[in-house]
Amino acid sequence: xxxxxxxxxxxxxxxxxxxxxxxxxxxxxxxxxxxxxxxxxxxxxxxxxxxxxxxxxxxxxxxxxxxxxxxxxxxxxxxxxxxxxxxxxxxxxxxxxxxxxxxxxxxxxxxxxxxxxxxxxxxxxxxxxxxxxxxxxxxxxxxxxxxxxxxxxxxxxxxxxxxxxxxxxxxxxxxxxxxxxxxxxxxxxxxxxxxxxxxxxxxxxxxxxxxxxxxxxxxxxxxxxxxxxxxxxxxxxxxxxxxxxxxx
Amino acid sequence: xxxxxxxxxxxxxxxxxxxxxxxxxxxxxxxxxxxxxxxxxxxxxxxxxxxxxxxxxxxxxxxxxxxxxxxxxxxxxxxxxxxxxxxxxxxxxxxxxxxxxxxxxxxxxxxxxxxxxxxxxxxxxxxxxxxxxxxxxxxxxxxxxxxxxxxxxxxxxxxxxxxxxxxxxxxxxxxxxxxxxxxxxxxxxxxxxxxxxxxxxxxxxxxxxxxxxxxxxxxxxxxxxxxxxxxxxxxxxxxxxxxxxxxxxxxxxxxxxxxxxxxxxxx
Numbered sequence: 001x002x003x004x005x006x007x008x009x010x011x012x013x014x015x016x017x018x019x020x021x022x023x024x025x026x027x028x029x030x031x032x033x034x035x036x037x038x039x040x041x042x043x044x045x046x047x048x049x050x051x052x053x054x055x056x057x058x059x060x061x062x063x064x065x066x067x068x069x070x071x072x073x074x075x076x077x078x079x080x081x082x083x084x085x086x087x088x089x090x091x092x093x094x095x096x097x098x099x100x101x102x103x104x105x106x107x108x109x110x111x112x113x114x115x116x117x118x119x120x121x122x123x124x125x126x127x128x129x130x131x132x133x134x135x136x137x138x139x140x141x142x143x144x145x146x147x148x149x150x151x152x153x154x155x156x157x158x159x160x161x162x163x164x165x166x167x168x169x170x171x172x173x174x175x176x177x178x179x180x181x182x183x184x185x186x187x188x189x190x191x192x193x194x195x196x197x198x199x200x201x202x203x204x205x206x207x208x209x210x211x212x213x214x215x216x217x218x219x220x221x222x223x224x225x226x227x228x229x230x231x232x233x234x235x236x237x238x239x240x241x242x243x244x245x246x247x248x
Numbered sequence: 249x250x251x252x253x254x255x256x257x258x259x260x261x262x263x264x265x266x267x268x269x270x271x272x273x274x275x276x277x278x279x280x281x282x283x284x285x286x287x288x289x290x291x292x293x294x295x296x297x298x299x300x301x302x303x304x305x306x307x308x309x310x311x312x313x314x315x316x317x318x319x320x321x322x323x324x325x326x327x328x329x330x331x332x333x334x335x336x337x338x339x340x341x342x343x344x345x346x347x348x349x350x351x352x353x354x355x356x357x358x359x360x361x362x363x364x365x366x367x368x369x370x371x372x373x374x375x376x377x378x379x380x381x382x383x384x385x386x387x388x389x390x391x392x393x394x395x396x397x398x399x400x401x402x403x404x405x406x407x408x409x410x411x412x413x414x415x416x417x418x419x420x421x422x423x424x425x426x427x428x429x430x431x432x433x434x435x436x437x438x439x440x441x442x443x444x445x446x447x448x449x450x451x452x453x454x455x456x457x458x459x460x461x462x463x464x465x466x467x468x469x470x471x472x473x474x475x476x477x478x479x480x481x482x483x484x485x486x487x488x489x490x491x492x493x494x495x496x497x498x499x500x501x502x503x504x505x506x507x508x509x510x511x512x513x514x515x
Contacts, residue, residue: 055409074409081402085277086457095399096410120457146409 014063073137107139261474269467272449292346313426366437366489
């Protein structure tokens with residue numbers, strides 16, 4: 001059954017460099033229909049970069065990216081909108097897709113911000129804006145969702161609700177999700193496949209199959225590995241403080 | 249009717265306001281005011297080239313603007329200088345080269361003032377055809393690319409990720425800007441066309457809360473500036489371009505008073 005799911009995104013051995021410095025390299029994975037693939041890793045480990053590579057945002061990359069759908073919804077990690085631009089939430093919702101008022105209302109309702117529909121984007125709080133970003137990404141009924149830390153700045157209660165929503169969407173709409181998250185609880189409970197990045201793929205696997213891993217522990221600390229007693233695989237290298245890789 | 253120079257000037261001005269209204273909004277949103285200014289400065293070089301090689305003035309201005317835009321992109325990849333420095337460099341050097349070449353054209357009678365500040369008397373039937381024909385073309389293109397261009401303006405990454413091809417639309421918009429400058433320097437003048445792009449859009453920003461509304465109000469503001477400017481230019485015998493821009497500034501100041509009232513009401 002697993003094999004019958006449509007592959008939506010296939011990333012093969014990709015990497016990108018800026019000013020001769022490698023940001024990330026040698027990353028391979030695929031996202032299938034109804035599947036959540038999560039990227040984890042410390043700050044600066046190349047998670048967002050990997051997502052951007054997968055989305056075709058960089059002009060020069062190493063490796064190959066194949067996308068098998070053009071219905072993509074993206075929630076970027078950082079979005080710097082020029083706040084001098086007059087734009088309401090409803091205008092922002094239809095940025096890349098024509099939507100009916102009903103579709104806009106439903107999407108905003110799902111993320112709990114329907115009441116903000118006619119508000120100016122510049123008047124929203126960080127958490128409210130984040131909810132609008134998620135609503136916009138799901139409103140176009142995408143086949144592939146790329147969520148880069150989608151719940152940043154959202155209050156604790158909202159965070160859990162939004163993650164439940166994301167999980168529900170992947171099941172209901174049968175879309176594939178590439179998720180970047182710092183919330184290891186969520187990652188391990190809701191994800192089908194995890195890639196742990198640190199400039200390259202440190203370890204990867206399905207959380208339910210692979211158990212606790214020394215490399216993961218090294219990256220996230222002992223407390224993180226207590227969260228999930230079920231994540232492990234073998235590591236053949238360590239990272240020195242300057243980021244270079246020491247083979248064991 | 250078209251034999252009356254003032255009717256021709258009015259029709260030309262109205263045509264220009266209809267184009268600069270929405271395009272000016274994008275110039276503000278994309279922070280391209282200085283870039284528009286650079287293209288306008290390079291128009292003088294375009295005009296002198298037209299005189300030297302006996303080309304159509306609008307076509308020559310358009311081509312020079314396009315060359316300047318491409319040259320800018322090249323410079324950006326070759327140096328670490330900030331964008332505003334590069335724009336200043338291109339604006340003033342192309343203006344200087346244009347003026348130097350004019351010095352050599354001793355046999356051609358040439359109204360530099362008219363070129364810099366616009367000449368109400370100079371609008372011919374052919375100019376009208378160019379403004380309205382070219383203007384309609386620009387507006388149709390803008391209507392077609394509005395959505396992807398707007399998405400690319402809001403956020404490059406989002407537009408690119410969701411299949412909008414922002415690079416293409418950024419390039420098309422640059423071409424539209426070159427075209428608008430080419431067809432409107434005659435009535436507003438090359439030193440003031442940037443004002444016509446920016447000031448109506450700026451006043452519209454003060455009194456609008458969504459993009460479509462801003463584009464409409466910007467167009468209305470532009471039309472009013474043209475009407476007030478041209479009639480007072482006739483009345484007081486002043487140059488058409490400066491009169492139009494002064495009228496636009498007055499409208500901008502009025503829009504400021506209004507926003508102050510709005511914000512007081514909100515409190």
